[in-house]
Amino acid sequence: MENSRAQELIKSLHNTDILSEEDSAYIVYDLDLVQTRYSELKDAFPADTLHGIAVKACPLPYFLKLQADRGLGAEAASIEEVQIALASGVPAERVIFDGPAKTRAEIQFCIDKSIYINIDSFEELERVNSLVGANTHFKAGLRINPQIGNGKIGDTSVAGKRSKFGVNLDDYMDRINKAFEDYSWLVGVHVHIGSQGMSVDDLVNGTSKVFEKTKNLTGLERFDLGGGLPVVNREDDLKVGFKTYTDALAKAMPELFSGKFKLLTEFGRRIYSDTAIAISNIEYVKEGHQIVAHLGADMFLRRAYKPNDWYHQMSVLTCNGEQVTNDSQTYSVAGPLCFGGDFLSREVSLPKVEEGDLLLIHDVGAYTLSMWSRHCSRFTPKVVGISGDNTYLLKKRESLEQLIQFWS
Numbered sequence: 001m002e003n004s005r006a007q008e009l010i011k012s013l014h015n016t017d018i019l020s021e022e023d024s025a026y027i028v029y030d031l032d033l034v035q036t037r038y039s040e041l042k043d044a045f046p047a048d049t050l051h052g053i054a055v056k057a058c059p060l061p062y063f064l065k066l067q068a069d070r071g072l073g074a075e076a077a078s079i080e081e082v083q084i085a086l087a088s089g090v091p092a093e094r095v096i097f098d099g100p101a102k103t104r105a106e107i108q109f110c111i112d113k114s115i116y117i118n119i120d121s122f123e124e125l126e127r128v129n130s131l132v133g134a135n136t137h138f139k140a141g142l143r144i145n146p147q148i149g150n151g152k153i154g155d156t157s158v159a160g161k162r163s164k165f166g167v168n169l170d171d172y173m174d175r176i177n178k179a180f181e182d183y184s185w186l187v188g189v190h191v192h193i194g195s196q197g198m199s200v201d202d203l204v205n206g207t208s209k210v211f212e213k214t215k216n217l218t219g220l221e222r223f224d225l226g227g228g229l230p231v232v233n234r235e236d237d238l239k240v241g242f243k244t245y246t247d248a249l250a251k252a253m254p255e256l257f258s259g260k261f262k263l264l265t266e267f268g269r270r271i272y273s274d275t276a277i278a279i280s281n282i283e284y285v286k287e288g289h290q291i292v293a294h295l296g297a298d299m300f301l302r303r304a305y306k307p308n309d310w311y312h313q314m315s316v317l318t319c320n321g322e323q324v325t326n327d328s329q330t331y332s333v334a335g336p337l338c339f340g341g342d343f344l345s346r347e348v349s350l351p352k353v354e355e356g357d358l359l360l361i362h363d364v365g366a367y368t369l370s371m372w373s374r375h376c377s378r379f380t381p382k383v384v385g386i387s388g389d390n391t392y393l394l395k396k397r398e399s400l401e402q403l404i405q406f407w408s
């Protein structure tokens, strides 16, 4: 999110009573930008596409409900995410259940509710087959690893020669063919290539490799493109919108958009990432060069452990939301946790700040709060949203009762 917009949002919060003194850190979503992202997604794909937005990116029931209201769905990586989505009003037919460790009970639940699942392995395929019985409503897809190689970020690349996920295209085409011949409920192919570290070319190459080899499978009705569209973390990252992506897909595979197949998508990061900022009071400026903030590795796990892969731009404002106009200097930004690696940045240039100023951490709308770590048991922060002149409480700051409940 642009600095000027972030400042505007923070200033407008100061005119409300939604924040209290105990909110030493909080998150603000630009709800108008979220709606714009939904529209961009829907406009870029055929109207009957099922968009299962990745719950793990942003699991707040507030957003799941918003997705449901806009005709969007949810991609769940666990049965718990399936349950949050259903409880938030996402209809069962718009839930996609992925994940490699589905139990028999979880699969049975999906069969009974006709929830679409993407099967991760040949072993799971057999398990599902043993449970389907006479059910004629249930449908499933098979996740296929295109084996095109890893991208820039090893931990979120899932298209190497061996991947944790899916069945290998190059190694098992015969078994894939046979599975579609054998099982009438197997109607879909699923490809997810990686999250953030893959370029659009990688995504298009991997998808078209799988599409070309699977488009004539017996009974194929659905093609699930997964997610993975990267966002701008650093200034020199390429900004890619959904339309640019679908244009590239359509150029490589016109048949994918011919109407012959129902398309499914599972984007997360590109929807939510830049729609939110996190704000922390600067509690101390230690010896003039170490900022001590109220968010650290608890919310920014990836950033703390793999700082080169996961970057967040930072900026500062005064406690009233005004620009800090001092000359810049180099700071480290430490979090509040009790271990030496708890840094948001070891070296960042910011205007000279003082205790009580605000630290802004940009682009935190996806995979930040949803990766919260309980180390040191700090309360999860309040989440607010702004749309036009209206301010909404999306999630309360955690209470002591909730925290004790978590550990009980």
Ligand SMILES: Cc1ncc(COP(=O)(O)O)c(C=O)c1O
Pocket (backbone or CB within 6 Å): 054, 057, 075, 098, 192, 194, 195, 196, 226, 227, 228, 229, 266, 267, 268, 269, 270
């Ligand atoms: C199977 C699957 N689908 C969708 C996503 C969402 O990816 P992104 O948020 O990068 O769009 C992920 C993320 O890891 C995933 O594993």
